[in-house]
Every structure is written in C-alpha cells, then in structure tokens.
Amino acid sequence: MIRLAIVRQKYNPAGGAERFVSRALNALREHGELDLHLIARRWEKLEGVTAHPASPFYLGNVWRDWGFARAAKRIWLRERFDLVQSHERIPGCDVYRAGDGVHRQWLKLRARRMSWLRRLSLSLNPYHRYICRAESEMFLHPRLKLVICNSMMVKREIIDYFGLPESRIAVIYNGVDLNAFNPSLRQAHRQAMRQEWGIAESAPLLLYVGSGFDRKGVARALRAAAEQPEAHLMIVGGDKRIERYRSLARRLGMESRVRFSGPRQDVKPFYGMADGFILPTLYDPFPNVCIEALASGLPILTTKQCGGAELVRQGENGWVCDALDESALSSQIGEWLSLRSRWADLSEAARRSAEPLSMEVMGARLLSCYREVLGAEGLDMDRSDCGVAGEEDLR
Incomplete structure (x- = not known):
C-alpha cells in the first residue's frame, strides 16, 4: 500500500x-x-x-x-x-x-x-x-x-x-460528481429558487459562483451584462468589498437585474435556477465551478486566461474571449441571448463536455x-x- x-x-x-x-x-x-x-x-x-x-x-x-x-x-x-x-x-x-x-x-x-x-x-x-x-x-x-x-x-x-x-x-x-451536478437540478430547483429571489421564470439568467470578485471579474460581468437589457445576473460568493459591487450595479442602472446571495455551502440549487454561467476571470488555472456548470447543463462564458476554456466549443457549449475585452463579453452575452431557441442544444452539449471528467x-x-x-x-x-x-x- x-x-x-x-x-x-x-x-x-x-x-x-x-x-x-x-x-x-x-x-x-x-x-x-x-x-x-x-x-x-x-x-x-x-x-x-x-x-x-x-x-x-x-x-x-x-x-x-x-x-x-x-x-x-x-x-x-x-x-x-x-x-x-x-x-x-x-x-x-x-x-x-x-x-x-x-x-x-x-x-x-x-x-x-x-x-x-x-x-x-x-x-x-x-x-x-x-x-x-x-x-x-x-x-x-x-x-x-x-x-x-x-x-x-x-x-x-x-x-x-x-x-x-x-x-x-x-x-x-x-x-466532477456527475450525479450531484446534472441537468435535473433545473427541474428540482428552478421554480422555487426563482420565486425565492424574485426572478421571473422567463428571465434569461447568468450565474456567477466564486470568491475574489476582483480577479474573477464580477465588475466586468456587471458592465458587460448592463449592455444587454434582457440579461439577469445571480452572483454567488463572498467578497470583503461586496458593497462596491452592489453600488456598481446601481450606477449601471441594473440593480433590478442583479442578485447577490453571499457565500453558500450548497451551490447546486443556484445551478438549477440558471440558464448559463459566466466567469470573466483574469486568471484561473481550472476552476471547479466551470466543470460543475457544464455538468449541470449550463453553457459557460469565460476567458482565454481560464483553463476551463479548454472545454469550450465556441457557440456550442459556451464562449471565450480575452479577460479584459468587455465589449467582446457583452457581444457574447448578446449571442447567447439570440440563441434562446437553441438553449436545449447548448445544455446537452455542455453536459456532454463534462461527462469524460x-x-x-x-x-x-x-x-x-x-x-x-x-x-x-x-x-x-x-x-x-x-x-x-x-x-x-x-x-
């Protein structure tokens, strides 16, 4: 042994x-x-x-x-x-x-x-x-x-x-635990979680999960999503400067489209309530949250400086851009929104990309x-x- x-x-x-x-x-x-x-x-x-x-x-x-x-x-x-x-x-x-x-x-x-x-x-x-x-x-x-x-x-x-x-x-x-993180989280949690957080069933919702908001790009996510009036954000995680991000959301005029949950031990219900996942990180070798999101059937929007980008097929199970290119990120959110009729296909592709892992x-x-x-x-x-x-x- x-x-x-x-x-x-x-x-x-x-x-x-x-x-x-x-x-x-x-x-x-x-x-x-x-x-x-x-x-x-x-x-x-x-x-x-x-x-x-x-x-x-x-x-x-x-x-x-x-x-x-x-x-x-x-x-x-x-x-x-x-x-x-x-x-x-x-x-x-x-x-x-x-x-x-x-x-x-x-x-x-x-x-x-x-x-x-x-x-x-x-x-x-x-x-x-x-x-x-x-x-x-x-x-x-x-x-x-x-x-x-x-x-x-x-x-x-x-x-x-x-x-x-x-x-x-x-x-x-x-x-990743493929049984714990899977597309059935949507059926189990979507309706109840959206009611709890006051988010309409039809609202396109991008999820962010993680601490260290500065490095992982919460401000960039907020600014990019602000340019897409349909997009809603759910921010899960803790940061000692979280009030700065709440204030930024207010200044961007999107306070009604953003929710901050704080840190959570069990993030699976949040994957279940979302339609996609966003992580515009400045540097991340391979975040667990990317593969958890894919396994849960969520296409991901992330950056070239994230190891999780290696699992992304552009436009099929997610999108990738440079970490500091907020214009490109906003355009990719717009592309994701425009493909709403194909979200089921994106979800299936996301799940398949996680299954070998x-x-x-x-x-x-x-x-x-x-x-x-x-x-x-x-x-x-x-x-x-x-x-x-x-x-x-x-x-």
Whole structure:
C-alpha cells in the first residue's frame, strides 16, 4: 500500500482548491491502494484519512507560508511517506499539483490593469517575491518527480517559465460528481429558487459562483451584462468589498437585474435556477465551478486566461474571449441571448463536455501517476495513462 501525504495549508469549504483536495482524497480512497495522509493547518474531517497538524505561529503572510512549509517538511521527513504531493509551493516535494497555476503569470496578467507605479509596487512586494522564489526553487528541485497540472494552459506556462520537460508533467483535469451536478437540478430547483429571489421564470439568467470578485471579474460581468437589457445576473460568493459591487450595479442602472446571495455551502440549487454561467476571470488555472456548470447543463462564458476554456466549443457549449475585452463579453452575452431557441442544444452539449471528467476517472489517473512515479527508474516516464490527451479529444 502506498503511503501518500497531501499537503495543503488551509481548508476553506467554499474554496475551489480545497474542494479539489477533498474530492481527490475521496476518489483515491475508493481504490483501496493508498494509505492517505493530510498535512494542513486546518482541515475538514475525512474518513480514512490521517491528519497531521502543521500550524506554527506567524505574523504576516510571508512568515505564514514560510513557517508552514518548514513544519510540513519536518512532518513528511519524520513520517517517511512513499510520496509527498504538495498543493503549496514547497521545494522538496515528490509531486506538485499546480492547482494555483504559475504565480509569475498571474502577476504578469494582473499588471495589465495597473499604472507603472502600481506595477513597481507589485514587483517589490515581499510576499510576491517570496512566492516566486519558492516556486522557482520547487520546480528546479532535484526531488521533484512529477508536476500535475489541471489544464494545458498551466502546463505550457510551466514549460515556458521553468523549462521542465514534458515527460515530467501530466495534465489531469479536475473531476466532477456527475450525479450531484446534472441537468435535473433545473427541474428540482428552478421554480422555487426563482420565486425565492424574485426572478421571473422567463428571465434569461447568468450565474456567477466564486470568491475574489476582483480577479474573477464580477465588475466586468456587471458592465458587460448592463449592455444587454434582457440579461439577469445571480452572483454567488463572498467578497470583503461586496458593497462596491452592489453600488456598481446601481450606477449601471441594473440593480433590478442583479442578485447577490453571499457565500453558500450548497451551490447546486443556484445551478438549477440558471440558464448559463459566466466567469470573466483574469486568471484561473481550472476552476471547479466551470466543470460543475457544464455538468449541470449550463453553457459557460469565460476567458482565454481560464483553463476551463479548454472545454469550450465556441457557440456550442459556451464562449471565450480575452479577460479584459468587455465589449467582446457583452457581444457574447448578446449571442447567447439570440440563441434562446437553441438553449436545449447548448445544455446537452455542455453536459456532454463534462461527462469524460468523472471523479472515478480523475482518481484512476492520479493513482496511475503515483504508480509510475514509484516504479520509474528515471524521470523519462510515459504519461499516456496518467495524463489527458490534447484539448481536441475533450470536444
């Protein structure tokens, strides 16, 4: 039995990365070949998983990440696990799951919207400098055997920035519970949810789900939808500046067409009430919400800077544009509205695009990767079983 340690600093039930960890652990446990361990500051209780707390005192985010990295390494060296898979940028792990993407790429995209003074401040920020250094040391560390990416986009970024050979990178898309997220949510929840939130049955409704409104483009969604008078928005998620977005909706004259629910543990009823899904994110390696929406039969509108765009066939199960091109996003909302007579076809296409990505498939691919890493004599490993094929094979 393989003793596998998963490293993730904190668990936020609403967080996409944390939900991936929980889903992956559950999927892996089903195979019965792994003795699963979790190293974290805090976590949810998971049956069959041994938790190892790593919660040293800290002040500030640099000390927080540095202290956790030291504590986590002490634990995995003491326990002598067969494999250590980190979801944090910690040099010395065996496997790194690049669910947060490449920090340098995020900073590059973020700087697109900034003045030269703010770009300078960003480049000198000690936290970002620490993360970039840790990221580089981790990717170049001799112990690193495999990087698991959740999109082809992130794979290309890692190759471009760090020069890793393709033989050390596998692409495994996030899995989704195809039974929990499915088109029947519409019949189960649409009428009641629309009554609860005061949205007419006939109103075309786009759903947004996520925290971090600035990065994920809530303001861009509001401005783009404002140009399409028929479009309604349901915003699900928390943000400390949420009142700014309520105020923006009022200034845009679309307050009556927008609802803010705040964060929700169970988002399935919201998928059931919607007609489409929108995520104009500035950078997102592969958000769970995109595949949840597709599995629920919702076409998605997202960006080229989102790994989920790799599942989109333009005009068939969704639309893709540049993250900062609000005019294009508004036009795509208009195109979605104009295809109302074909929404059933779009829904079927959305569901089909998610069906190859079950939790069982994800678990099997992860397990295949672990077997290969442990059985490989060197680093030139065949990824045919543990990765995914190119984007075209998922379309």
